[in-house]
Amino acid sequence: MFNPAKSEPKRRVEQHEKFPAMTKILIIEDEPAIVELVTMYLDKEGFETAAAYGGLEGLVAVKRDQPDLVILDLMLPELDGWEVCRRLRKDTDIPIIMLTARGDDVDKIVGLELGADDYVAKPFNPRELVARVKAVLRRGKGRPQASGTLRLAGLEVDAARREVRVRGERVPLRTREFDLLHTLVMQPGMVFSRDQLLNQVWGYDYLGGTRTVDVHVAQLRQKIKDCGVHIETVWGVGYKLCVDDD
Amino acid sequence: MFNPAKSEPKRRVEQHEKFPAMTKILIIEDEPAIVELVTMYLDKEGFETAAAYGGLEGLVAVKRDQPDLVILDLMLPELDGWEVCRRLRKDTDIPIIMLTARGDDVDKIVGLELGADDYVAKPFNPRELVARVKAVLRRGKGRPQASGTLRLAGLEVDAARREVRVRGERVPLRTREFDLLHTLVMQPGMVFSRDQLLNQVWGYDYLGGTRTVDVHVAQLRQKIKDCGVHIETVWGVGYKLCVDDD
DNA sequence: TGAGAATGTTTGAAAATCGTAAAAAGATTG
Protein backbone atom coordinates (compact mmCIF):
# COMPACT_ATOMS: atom_id res chain seq x y z
CA MET A 1 0.00 0.00 0.00
CA PHE A 2 1.13 3.51 0.27
CA ASN A 3 0.76 5.26 3.52
CA PRO A 4 4.01 5.45 5.40
CA ALA A 5 2.56 6.44 8.71
CA LYS A 6 -1.05 5.65 8.89
CA SER A 7 -2.82 7.52 11.55
CA GLU A 8 -4.55 5.37 14.00
CA PRO A 9 -8.21 6.05 13.97
CA LYS A 10 -10.70 5.67 16.69
CA ARG A 11 -8.64 4.40 19.47
CA ARG A 12 -7.98 5.61 22.94
CA VAL A 13 -4.32 6.45 22.61
CA GLU A 14 -2.51 9.07 24.53
CA GLN A 15 1.08 9.85 23.81
CA HIS A 16 1.67 6.48 22.29
CA GLU A 17 3.68 5.97 19.24
CA LYS A 18 1.64 4.57 16.47
CA PHE A 19 1.92 1.01 15.48
CA PRO A 20 -0.25 -0.90 13.15
CA ALA A 21 -3.58 -1.14 14.76
CA MET A 22 -3.42 -3.90 17.31
CA THR A 23 0.06 -5.14 16.92
CA LYS A 24 0.19 -8.60 18.38
CA ILE A 25 3.09 -9.70 20.53
CA LEU A 26 3.67 -13.22 21.72
CA ILE A 27 5.68 -13.85 24.86
CA ILE A 28 7.26 -17.26 25.20
CA GLU A 29 8.53 -17.51 28.75
CA ASP A 30 8.01 -20.01 31.51
CA GLU A 31 8.08 -17.71 34.50
CA PRO A 32 4.55 -16.39 35.02
CA ALA A 33 5.79 -13.41 36.97
CA ILE A 34 7.80 -12.19 34.03
CA VAL A 35 5.02 -12.84 31.59
CA GLU A 36 2.68 -10.84 33.71
CA LEU A 37 5.04 -7.96 34.09
CA VAL A 38 5.84 -7.74 30.41
CA THR A 39 2.21 -8.14 29.47
CA MET A 40 1.29 -5.26 31.70
CA TYR A 41 3.82 -2.95 30.17
CA LEU A 42 2.94 -3.88 26.62
CA ASP A 43 -0.74 -3.49 27.32
CA LYS A 44 -0.12 -0.05 28.59
CA GLU A 45 1.44 0.81 25.27
CA GLY A 46 -1.51 -0.45 23.33
CA PHE A 47 -0.12 -3.74 22.15
CA GLU A 48 -2.11 -6.90 22.06
CA THR A 49 -0.39 -9.72 23.90
CA ALA A 50 -0.45 -13.46 24.11
CA ALA A 51 1.67 -15.83 26.15
CA ALA A 52 3.06 -19.34 25.90
CA TYR A 53 4.84 -21.00 28.78
CA GLY A 54 6.97 -23.51 26.97
CA GLY A 55 8.83 -24.00 23.72
CA LEU A 56 6.42 -26.33 22.00
CA GLU A 57 3.44 -24.38 23.20
CA GLY A 58 5.18 -21.33 21.80
CA LEU A 59 5.56 -22.77 18.34
CA VAL A 60 1.92 -23.70 18.28
CA ALA A 61 0.92 -20.27 19.47
CA VAL A 62 2.91 -18.62 16.71
CA LYS A 63 1.10 -20.63 14.11
CA ARG A 64 -2.24 -19.89 15.66
CA ASP A 65 -1.91 -16.25 16.63
CA GLN A 66 0.30 -14.98 13.83
CA PRO A 67 1.94 -12.42 16.07
CA ASP A 68 3.82 -9.45 14.70
CA LEU A 69 6.69 -10.00 17.07
CA VAL A 70 7.86 -12.68 19.45
CA ILE A 71 9.59 -12.22 22.78
CA LEU A 72 11.41 -15.44 23.46
CA ASP A 73 13.14 -16.65 26.58
CA LEU A 74 16.33 -18.57 25.98
CA MET A 75 15.76 -20.97 28.86
CA LEU A 76 12.56 -22.88 28.41
CA PRO A 77 11.16 -26.27 29.32
CA GLU A 78 10.52 -28.82 26.58
CA LEU A 79 12.25 -27.00 23.79
CA ASP A 80 14.78 -24.32 24.60
CA GLY A 81 14.84 -20.88 23.05
CA TRP A 82 17.62 -21.76 20.67
CA GLU A 83 15.62 -24.45 19.09
CA VAL A 84 12.43 -22.45 19.02
CA CYS A 85 14.20 -19.55 17.38
CA ARG A 86 15.80 -21.80 14.82
CA ARG A 87 12.50 -23.37 13.91
CA LEU A 88 10.74 -20.06 13.70
CA ARG A 89 13.41 -18.73 11.45
CA LYS A 90 13.12 -21.68 9.17
CA ASP A 91 9.76 -20.65 7.90
CA THR A 92 8.92 -17.18 9.06
CA ASP A 93 10.37 -13.72 9.26
CA ILE A 94 8.56 -12.71 12.38
CA PRO A 95 10.85 -10.46 14.38
CA ILE A 96 12.22 -12.09 17.51
CA ILE A 97 13.57 -10.49 20.65
CA MET A 98 15.46 -12.89 22.91
CA LEU A 99 15.52 -12.75 26.68
CA THR A 100 18.95 -13.91 27.72
CA ALA A 101 20.85 -14.31 30.93
CA ARG A 102 23.91 -12.22 31.42
CA GLY A 103 26.84 -14.11 30.05
CA ASP A 104 25.01 -15.78 27.22
CA ASP A 105 26.78 -15.46 23.97
CA VAL A 106 24.90 -12.57 22.58
CA ASP A 107 26.79 -12.47 19.34
CA LYS A 108 25.58 -15.88 18.41
CA ILE A 109 22.04 -15.05 19.26
CA VAL A 110 21.61 -11.91 17.29
CA GLY A 111 24.19 -12.76 14.74
CA LEU A 112 24.38 -15.48 12.24
CA GLU A 113 23.67 -18.51 14.19
CA LEU A 114 20.24 -17.74 15.46
CA GLY A 115 19.10 -14.70 13.62
CA ALA A 116 17.15 -13.05 16.38
CA ASP A 117 16.50 -9.38 15.83
CA ASP A 118 17.52 -8.14 19.21
CA TYR A 119 18.02 -9.29 22.75
CA VAL A 120 17.51 -8.05 26.27
CA ALA A 121 19.57 -9.38 29.14
CA LYS A 122 17.83 -10.55 32.28
CA PRO A 123 17.14 -9.10 34.68
CA PHE A 124 15.77 -6.40 32.48
CA ASN A 125 13.98 -3.14 32.74
CA PRO A 126 10.51 -3.60 31.27
CA ARG A 127 10.62 -0.14 29.83
CA GLU A 128 13.71 -0.99 27.92
CA LEU A 129 12.11 -4.11 26.59
CA VAL A 130 9.21 -2.06 25.35
CA ALA A 131 11.57 0.38 23.71
CA ARG A 132 13.31 -2.49 21.94
CA VAL A 133 10.04 -3.88 20.78
CA LYS A 134 9.19 -0.57 19.23
CA ALA A 135 12.58 -0.23 17.62
CA VAL A 136 12.44 -3.66 16.07
CA LEU A 137 8.94 -3.08 14.78
CA ARG A 138 10.04 0.14 13.25
CA ARG A 139 12.81 -1.46 11.27
CA GLY A 140 10.61 -2.89 8.64
CA LYS A 141 9.10 0.44 7.89
CA GLY A 142 12.02 2.22 6.38
CA ARG A 143 11.91 0.81 2.94
CA PRO A 144 11.90 2.97 -0.10
CA GLN A 145 8.56 3.65 -1.51
CA ALA A 146 7.37 2.42 -4.80
CA SER A 147 7.77 5.50 -6.83
CA GLY A 148 5.99 6.38 -9.96
CA THR A 149 3.04 8.53 -10.74
CA LEU A 150 -0.31 7.08 -11.61
CA ARG A 151 -1.97 8.95 -14.43
CA LEU A 152 -5.54 8.74 -15.58
CA ALA A 153 -6.91 11.32 -17.95
CA GLY A 154 -6.33 14.69 -16.30
CA LEU A 155 -5.51 13.16 -12.95
CA GLU A 156 -2.07 12.42 -11.55
CA VAL A 157 -1.44 10.68 -8.25
CA ASP A 158 2.11 10.48 -6.96
CA ALA A 159 2.28 8.09 -4.06
CA ALA A 160 5.83 8.82 -3.01
CA ARG A 161 5.30 12.55 -2.88
CA ARG A 162 1.70 12.31 -1.83
CA GLU A 163 0.78 14.82 -4.43
CA VAL A 164 -2.26 14.99 -6.65
CA ARG A 165 -2.61 17.06 -9.76
CA VAL A 166 -5.77 17.89 -11.61
CA ARG A 167 -4.96 18.96 -15.15
CA GLY A 168 -1.45 19.76 -14.03
CA GLU A 169 -2.60 21.84 -11.10
CA ARG A 170 -1.61 20.73 -7.61
CA VAL A 171 -4.55 19.96 -5.39
CA PRO A 172 -3.89 19.57 -1.69
CA LEU A 173 -5.62 16.55 -0.21
CA ARG A 174 -5.91 15.43 3.36
CA THR A 175 -4.58 12.10 4.51
CA ARG A 176 -7.81 10.20 4.24
CA GLU A 177 -8.73 11.77 0.96
CA PHE A 178 -5.41 10.93 -0.54
CA ASP A 179 -5.42 7.35 0.62
CA LEU A 180 -8.93 6.91 -0.61
CA LEU A 181 -8.18 8.33 -4.02
CA HIS A 182 -5.02 6.31 -4.26
CA THR A 183 -6.84 3.07 -3.61
CA LEU A 184 -9.39 3.89 -6.24
CA VAL A 185 -6.85 5.00 -8.81
CA MET A 186 -4.81 1.87 -8.42
CA GLN A 187 -7.64 -0.15 -9.84
CA PRO A 188 -9.74 2.12 -11.97
CA GLY A 189 -13.16 0.76 -12.79
CA MET A 190 -13.02 -1.70 -9.95
CA VAL A 191 -15.88 -1.43 -7.50
CA PHE A 192 -14.95 -1.10 -3.85
CA SER A 193 -17.50 -1.67 -1.16
CA ARG A 194 -17.52 0.72 1.75
CA ASP A 195 -16.15 -2.03 3.92
CA GLN A 196 -13.32 -2.69 1.55
CA LEU A 197 -12.45 0.96 1.54
CA LEU A 198 -12.64 1.15 5.30
CA ASN A 199 -10.26 -1.77 5.58
CA GLN A 200 -7.90 -0.41 3.00
CA VAL A 201 -7.79 3.21 4.01
CA TRP A 202 -8.88 3.30 7.60
CA GLY A 203 -7.36 0.01 8.67
CA TYR A 204 -8.93 -3.26 9.52
CA ASP A 205 -9.65 -2.29 13.08
CA TYR A 206 -11.57 0.84 12.34
CA LEU A 207 -14.57 1.17 14.54
CA GLY A 208 -16.59 3.92 12.95
CA GLY A 209 -19.59 3.81 10.72
CA THR A 210 -19.53 3.23 6.99
CA ARG A 211 -21.12 6.55 6.21
CA THR A 212 -17.75 8.09 6.85
CA VAL A 213 -16.70 6.83 3.46
CA ASP A 214 -19.53 8.76 1.83
CA VAL A 215 -18.42 11.96 3.41
CA HIS A 216 -14.90 11.58 2.17
CA VAL A 217 -16.02 10.58 -1.29
CA ALA A 218 -18.07 13.74 -1.43
CA GLN A 219 -15.09 15.84 -0.46
CA LEU A 220 -12.92 14.09 -2.99
CA ARG A 221 -15.43 14.70 -5.72
CA GLN A 222 -15.29 18.39 -4.93
CA LYS A 223 -11.54 18.47 -5.17
CA ILE A 224 -10.96 16.44 -8.28
CA LYS A 225 -13.75 17.54 -10.51
CA ASP A 226 -13.26 18.32 -14.17
CA CYS A 227 -10.24 16.13 -14.60
CA GLY A 228 -11.75 13.59 -16.94
CA VAL A 229 -12.16 11.13 -14.11
CA HIS A 230 -14.87 10.83 -11.55
CA ILE A 231 -15.98 8.68 -8.66
CA GLU A 232 -19.09 6.79 -9.53
CA THR A 233 -21.62 5.47 -7.07
CA VAL A 234 -22.50 1.85 -7.56
CA TRP A 235 -25.86 1.83 -5.97
CA GLY A 236 -26.22 -0.52 -3.05
CA VAL A 237 -22.60 -1.63 -3.41
CA GLY A 238 -19.96 1.03 -3.20
CA TYR A 239 -17.82 3.26 -5.37
CA LYS A 240 -15.52 3.07 -8.32
CA LEU A 241 -13.31 5.39 -10.27
CA CYS A 242 -14.30 5.97 -13.87
CA VAL A 243 -12.93 7.85 -16.81
CA ASP A 244 -15.54 10.20 -18.18
CA ASP A 245 -17.07 9.04 -21.41
CA ASP A 246 -18.54 11.74 -23.55
CA MET B 1 5.27 -0.81 -0.86
CA PHE B 2 5.96 0.71 2.44
CA ASN B 3 2.93 0.87 4.51
CA PRO B 4 3.87 -0.34 7.93
CA ALA B 5 0.46 -1.09 9.12
CA LYS B 6 -1.88 -2.67 6.80
CA SER B 7 -0.24 -4.29 3.89
CA GLU B 8 2.60 -5.56 5.95
CA PRO B 9 1.13 -8.37 7.97
CA LYS B 10 1.75 -11.04 5.40
CA ARG B 11 5.22 -11.72 6.40
CA ARG B 12 5.26 -15.35 5.56
CA VAL B 13 4.89 -15.51 1.87
CA GLU B 14 7.24 -12.83 0.80
CA GLN B 15 7.12 -12.09 -2.83
CA HIS B 16 10.44 -11.78 -4.52
CA GLU B 17 11.18 -8.40 -5.77
CA LYS B 18 12.18 -8.32 -9.37
CA PHE B 19 15.70 -7.32 -10.12
CA PRO B 20 17.23 -7.41 -13.57
CA ALA B 21 17.49 -11.00 -14.60
CA MET B 22 20.20 -12.62 -12.57
CA THR B 23 21.64 -9.87 -10.53
CA LYS B 24 25.16 -10.92 -9.64
CA ILE B 25 26.54 -10.39 -6.18
CA LEU B 26 30.13 -10.94 -5.16
CA ILE B 27 31.00 -11.71 -1.56
CA ILE B 28 34.51 -10.95 -0.47
CA GLU B 29 34.95 -12.51 2.94
CA ASP B 30 37.46 -14.90 4.39
CA GLU B 31 35.25 -16.86 6.73
CA PRO B 32 33.67 -19.68 4.76
CA ALA B 33 30.84 -20.05 7.25
CA ILE B 34 29.71 -16.52 6.64
CA VAL B 35 30.09 -16.84 2.90
CA GLU B 36 27.97 -19.92 2.93
CA LEU B 37 25.27 -18.40 5.05
CA VAL B 38 25.03 -15.25 3.02
CA THR B 39 25.09 -17.19 -0.20
CA MET B 40 22.22 -19.28 0.98
CA TYR B 41 20.10 -16.29 1.82
CA LEU B 42 20.86 -14.50 -1.42
CA ASP B 43 20.16 -17.63 -3.42
CA LYS B 44 16.83 -17.90 -1.78
CA GLU B 45 16.03 -14.42 -3.04
CA GLY B 46 16.99 -15.27 -6.56
CA PHE B 47 20.36 -13.59 -6.76
CA GLU B 48 23.37 -15.09 -8.48
CA THR B 49 26.35 -15.24 -6.16
CA ALA B 50 30.10 -15.57 -6.32
CA ALA B 51 32.68 -15.55 -3.58
CA ALA B 52 36.28 -14.53 -3.04
CA TYR B 53 38.15 -15.31 0.13
CA GLY B 54 40.76 -12.60 0.14
CA GLY B 55 41.33 -9.04 -0.92
CA LEU B 56 43.42 -9.63 -4.01
CA GLU B 57 41.27 -12.52 -5.10
CA GLY B 58 38.33 -10.19 -4.67
CA LEU B 59 39.71 -7.55 -6.99
CA VAL B 60 40.37 -10.14 -9.62
CA ALA B 61 36.90 -11.58 -9.22
CA VAL B 62 35.32 -8.17 -9.68
CA LYS B 63 37.15 -7.73 -12.97
CA ARG B 64 36.19 -11.17 -14.11
CA ASP B 65 32.62 -11.47 -12.92
CA GLN B 66 31.45 -7.89 -13.28
CA PRO B 67 29.07 -8.20 -10.35
CA ASP B 68 26.21 -5.79 -9.81
CA LEU B 69 27.04 -5.41 -6.16
CA VAL B 70 29.87 -6.34 -3.82
CA ILE B 71 29.62 -7.40 -0.20
CA LEU B 72 32.98 -6.69 1.32
CA ASP B 73 34.41 -7.65 4.68
CA LEU B 74 36.54 -5.01 6.30
CA MET B 75 38.98 -7.50 7.77
CA LEU B 76 40.61 -9.56 5.10
CA PRO B 77 43.89 -11.32 4.51
CA GLU B 78 46.31 -9.96 1.91
CA LEU B 79 44.55 -6.72 1.24
CA ASP B 80 42.11 -5.38 3.78
CA GLY B 81 38.65 -4.13 2.99
CA TRP B 82 39.68 -0.52 3.13
CA GLU B 83 42.17 -0.95 0.40
CA VAL B 84 39.92 -3.11 -1.70
CA CYS B 85 37.13 -0.61 -1.42
CA ARG B 86 39.40 2.26 -2.31
CA ARG B 87 40.68 0.49 -5.40
CA LEU B 88 37.25 -0.52 -6.51
CA ARG B 89 36.01 3.00 -6.16
CA LYS B 90 38.91 4.30 -8.20
CA ASP B 91 37.62 2.80 -11.37
CA THR B 92 34.11 1.50 -10.86
CA ASP B 93 30.77 2.52 -9.47
CA ILE B 94 29.74 -0.91 -8.38
CA PRO B 95 27.71 -0.60 -5.20
CA ILE B 96 29.54 -1.84 -2.13
CA ILE B 97 28.15 -2.99 1.18
CA MET B 98 30.74 -3.30 3.90
CA LEU B 99 30.72 -5.84 6.68
CA THR B 100 32.17 -4.17 9.73
CA ALA B 101 32.76 -5.04 13.33
CA ARG B 102 30.85 -3.14 15.94
CA GLY B 103 32.90 -0.13 16.82
CA ASP B 104 34.44 0.44 13.42
CA ASP B 105 34.25 3.98 12.32
CA VAL B 106 31.17 3.78 10.23
CA ASP B 107 31.23 7.40 9.21
CA LYS B 108 34.47 6.96 7.41
CA ILE B 109 33.30 3.87 5.66
CA VAL B 110 30.10 5.10 4.22
CA GLY B 111 31.20 8.69 4.04
CA LEU B 112 33.43 10.06 1.41
CA GLU B 113 36.61 8.55 2.62
CA LEU B 114 35.73 5.09 1.46
CA GLY B 115 32.57 5.62 -0.45
CA ALA B 116 30.83 2.39 0.39
CA ASP B 117 27.11 2.46 -0.21
CA ASP B 118 26.07 0.91 3.04
CA TYR B 119 27.39 -1.22 5.83
CA VAL B 120 26.19 -3.94 8.11
CA ALA B 121 27.74 -4.48 11.51
CA LYS B 122 28.84 -7.96 12.47
CA PRO B 123 27.40 -10.03 13.86
CA PHE B 124 24.57 -9.38 11.52
CA ASN B 125 21.20 -10.76 10.74
CA PRO B 126 21.32 -12.27 7.27
CA ARG B 127 17.84 -11.08 6.54
CA GLU B 128 18.89 -7.57 7.25
CA LEU B 129 21.84 -7.92 4.93
CA VAL B 130 19.53 -9.07 2.18
CA ALA B 131 17.26 -6.13 2.85
CA ARG B 132 20.21 -3.77 2.51
CA VAL B 133 21.33 -5.40 -0.68
CA LYS B 134 17.94 -4.82 -2.16
CA ALA B 135 17.81 -1.28 -0.91
CA VAL B 136 21.18 -0.41 -2.37
CA LEU B 137 20.36 -2.01 -5.70
CA ARG B 138 17.13 -0.15 -5.85
CA ARG B 139 18.84 3.07 -5.04
CA GLY B 140 21.49 2.52 -7.65
CA LYS B 141 19.23 3.17 -10.51
CA GLY B 142 17.84 6.58 -10.61
CA ARG B 143 20.09 9.03 -8.94
CA PRO B 144 23.73 9.69 -8.60
CA GLN B 145 23.80 9.78 -4.84
CA ALA B 146 27.53 9.87 -5.15
CA SER B 147 29.79 12.54 -3.80
CA GLY B 148 29.69 16.19 -4.55
CA THR B 149 27.53 18.98 -3.36
CA LEU B 150 23.80 18.79 -3.55
CA ARG B 151 22.28 22.06 -4.64
CA LEU B 152 18.67 23.06 -4.50
CA ALA B 153 17.69 26.66 -4.99
CA GLY B 154 19.66 28.66 -2.43
CA LEU B 155 20.68 25.60 -0.47
CA GLU B 156 23.92 23.68 -0.77
CA VAL B 157 24.66 20.50 1.11
CA ASP B 158 28.15 19.14 0.94
CA ALA B 159 28.11 15.62 2.24
CA ALA B 160 31.86 15.22 2.16
CA ARG B 161 32.60 18.27 4.22
CA ARG B 162 29.36 18.11 6.11
CA GLU B 163 28.81 21.72 5.31
CA VAL B 164 25.63 23.53 4.51
CA ARG B 165 25.29 26.88 2.83
CA VAL B 166 22.24 29.07 2.65
CA ARG B 167 22.55 31.53 -0.20
CA GLY B 168 26.29 31.04 -0.12
CA GLU B 169 26.52 31.67 3.59
CA ARG B 170 27.82 28.84 5.75
CA VAL B 171 25.36 27.66 8.35
CA PRO B 172 26.66 25.43 11.11
CA LEU B 173 24.44 22.44 11.73
CA ARG B 174 24.61 19.83 14.42
CA THR B 175 25.05 16.17 13.58
CA ARG B 176 21.43 15.18 13.66
CA GLU B 177 20.33 18.29 11.87
CA PHE B 178 22.79 17.69 9.10
CA ASP B 179 21.89 14.06 8.63
CA LEU B 180 18.25 14.90 8.63
CA LEU B 181 18.65 17.62 6.05
CA HIS B 182 20.88 15.41 3.99
CA THR B 183 18.36 12.62 3.72
CA LEU B 184 15.67 15.05 2.80
CA VAL B 185 17.77 16.80 0.21
CA MET B 186 18.75 13.57 -1.45
CA GLN B 187 15.19 13.00 -2.52
CA PRO B 188 13.47 16.33 -2.67
CA GLY B 189 9.72 16.14 -2.77
CA MET B 190 9.70 12.62 -1.44
CA VAL B 191 7.66 12.14 1.70
CA PHE B 192 9.47 10.58 4.61
CA SER B 193 7.55 9.24 7.55
CA ARG B 194 8.99 9.87 10.96
CA ASP B 195 9.83 6.21 11.17
CA GLN B 196 11.73 6.33 7.95
CA LEU B 197 13.68 9.31 9.17
CA LEU B 198 14.40 7.65 12.48
CA ASN B 199 15.70 4.61 10.68
CA GLN B 200 17.76 6.62 8.27
CA VAL B 201 19.19 9.27 10.54
CA TRP B 202 19.03 7.80 14.02
CA GLY B 203 19.68 4.22 13.04
CA TYR B 204 17.80 1.01 12.91
CA ASP B 205 17.87 0.45 16.62
CA TYR B 206 17.09 3.88 17.91
CA LEU B 207 15.03 3.63 21.04
CA GLY B 208 13.49 7.04 21.39
CA GLY B 209 10.16 8.50 20.48
CA THR B 210 9.12 9.89 17.13
CA ARG B 211 8.48 13.38 18.34
CA THR B 212 12.20 13.89 18.41
CA VAL B 213 12.04 14.23 14.67
CA ASP B 214 9.65 17.14 14.97
CA VAL B 215 11.98 19.04 17.22
CA HIS B 216 14.86 18.67 14.86
CA VAL B 217 12.75 19.65 11.92
CA ALA B 218 11.78 22.79 13.77
CA GLN B 219 15.40 23.61 14.42
CA LEU B 220 16.32 22.93 10.83
CA ARG B 221 13.59 25.20 9.63
CA GLN B 222 15.03 27.97 11.73
CA LYS B 223 18.46 27.50 10.31
CA ILE B 224 17.69 27.13 6.65
CA LYS B 225 14.97 29.65 6.16
CA ASP B 226 14.84 31.97 3.19
CA CYS B 227 16.86 29.77 0.91
CA GLY B 228 14.16 28.95 -1.58
CA VAL B 229 13.64 25.56 -0.04
CA HIS B 230 11.57 24.55 2.93
CA ILE B 231 10.54 21.50 4.89
CA GLU B 232 6.88 20.82 4.43
CA THR B 233 4.73 18.94 6.90
CA VAL B 234 2.67 16.20 5.35
CA TRP B 235 -0.10 15.99 7.86
CA GLY B 236 -0.51 12.63 9.49
CA VAL B 237 2.41 11.24 7.56
CA GLY B 238 5.73 12.97 7.84
CA TYR B 239 7.87 15.58 6.16
CA LYS B 240 9.30 16.41 2.79
CA LEU B 241 11.61 18.96 1.31
CA CYS B 242 10.10 21.35 -1.19
CA VAL B 243 11.32 24.13 -3.37
CA ASP B 244 9.34 27.27 -2.74
CA ASP B 245 6.93 28.04 -5.49
CA ASP B 246 5.94 31.64 -5.83
C1' DT C 1 -46.66 7.50 -7.21
C1' DG C 2 -45.05 7.02 -2.69
C1' DA C 3 -42.66 4.63 1.06
C1' DG C 4 -38.49 3.18 2.44
C1' DA C 5 -33.75 2.62 1.75
C1' DA C 6 -29.38 4.33 0.15
C1' DT C 7 -26.71 8.12 -0.80
C1' DG C 8 -25.30 13.39 -0.89
C1' DT C 9 -24.03 17.39 1.83
C1' DT C 10 -23.24 20.37 5.47
C1' DT C 11 -21.78 21.18 10.07
C1' DG C 12 -19.45 21.73 14.47
C1' DA C 13 -17.60 19.31 18.35
C1' DA C 14 -14.06 16.16 19.34
C1' DA C 15 -9.85 14.06 18.23
C1' DA C 16 -5.47 13.84 16.27
C1' DT C 17 -1.44 15.96 15.01
C1' DC C 18 1.82 19.50 15.02
C1' DG C 19 5.04 23.53 16.64
C1' DT C 20 7.60 25.12 20.15
C1' DA C 21 9.62 26.33 24.34
C1' DA C 22 11.68 24.83 28.16
C1' DA C 23 13.28 21.20 31.19
C1' DA C 24 15.86 16.99 31.54
C1' DA C 25 19.17 13.91 30.12
C1' DG C 26 23.26 12.78 27.81
C1' DA C 27 27.86 13.81 25.57
C1' DT C 28 31.85 16.18 25.04
C1' DT C 29 35.55 19.00 26.26
C1' DG C 30 38.93 21.44 28.62
Add this chain to the structure above:
DNA sequence: CAATCTTTTTACGATTTTCAAACATTCTCA
Protein backbone atom coordinates in the same frame (compact mmCIF):
# COMPACT_ATOMS: atom_id res chain seq x y z
C1' DC D 1 34.55 16.75 37.05
C1' DA D 2 32.59 21.01 36.09
C1' DA D 3 31.25 23.64 32.21
C1' DT D 4 29.36 23.50 27.86
C1' DC D 5 27.11 21.81 24.07
C1' DT D 6 23.88 18.58 22.03
C1' DT D 7 20.02 15.70 22.03
C1' DT D 8 15.73 14.05 23.80
C1' DT D 9 11.63 14.34 26.41
C1' DT D 10 7.80 16.61 27.95
C1' DA D 11 4.05 19.67 28.13
C1' DC D 12 0.70 22.63 26.30
C1' DG D 13 -1.44 25.59 23.14
C1' DA D 14 -2.51 26.05 18.23
C1' DT D 15 -3.93 24.03 14.18
C1' DT D 16 -5.84 20.74 11.22
C1' DT D 17 -8.56 16.94 10.32
C1' DT D 18 -12.02 13.73 11.12
C1' DC D 19 -16.51 11.90 11.70
C1' DA D 20 -21.15 11.38 13.43
C1' DA D 21 -25.37 13.41 13.23
C1' DA D 22 -28.91 15.82 10.92
C1' DC D 23 -31.27 16.85 7.01
C1' DA D 24 -31.76 16.79 1.87
C1' DT D 25 -31.87 14.21 -2.14
C1' DT D 26 -32.04 10.31 -5.15
C1' DC D 27 -33.08 5.75 -6.15
C1' DT D 28 -35.81 1.27 -6.12
C1' DC D 29 -39.71 -1.28 -6.31
C1' DA D 30 -44.22 -2.40 -5.02
